[in-house]
Amino acid sequence: MPYLGQTMAKKPENKNYKVIAENRRARYDYAIESDLEVGIMLHGSEVKSLRIGQSNIADSYASVDDGELWLTNAYIAPYERAMFSHEERRKRKLLVSRKEIAKLWNATKREGMTLVPLVMYFNDRGLVKLKIGVAKGKKNHDKRATEAKRDWGRQKQRLLRHGD
Numbered sequence: 001m002p003y004l005g006q007t008m009a010k011k012p013e014n015k016n017y018k019v020i021a022e023n024r025r026a027r028y029d030y031a032i033e034s035d036l037e038v039g040i041m042l043h044g045s046e047v048k049s050l051r052i053g054q055s056n057i058a059d060s061y062a063s064v065d066d067g068e069l070w071l072t073n074a075y076i077a078p079y080e081r082a083m084f085s086h087e088e089r090r091k092r093k094l095l096v097s098r099k100e101i102a103k104l105w106n107a108t109k110r111e112g113m114t115l116v117p118l119v120m121y122f123n124d125r126g127l128v129k130l131k132i133g134v135a136k137g138k139k140n141h142d143k144r145a146t147e148a149k150r151d152w153g154r155q156k157q158r159l160l161r162h163g164d
Helices: 044-052 098-109 140-162
Strands: 018-022 029-041 061-065 070-073 091-096 115-120 130-139
Touching: 029 098, 029 115, 044 115, 061 098, 070 098, 098 115, 098 130
Parallel strands: none
Antiparallel strands: 018 115, 029 091, 029 130, 061 070, 061 115, 070 091, 115 130
């Protein structure tokens, strides 16, 4: 407890945290049941390219193959100054415990479940992390209901702002 006139030290802001790529369409197309933060194995030129912000995870997905978790079809632009460049859409290994891999494998075995990347970011230590969601694909009527709910929320906010 600080004494009178003293101020408590503020928690330093997280300067290293930065969102690299976000899959905004995922929450529209899928009902996300749970999410998990995983690491990702990258080459040096890929990390340099991510620092510039040249990536896209919108068309990508994760899958369990031979007891390992892989990210497929994620785009990371080639880094121009790299001596040995990388392949843009190669499969990248995701780092997660065996226990979590077993849970994810069991979840994807169920009807209609898939692993969708939600956001790729640099964490507070400057490491690249990926948040993946265990999701079930929405039907068209579910998407329409979500959109109607969102529109009603916007309309309600508009009425509250201009209704005074």
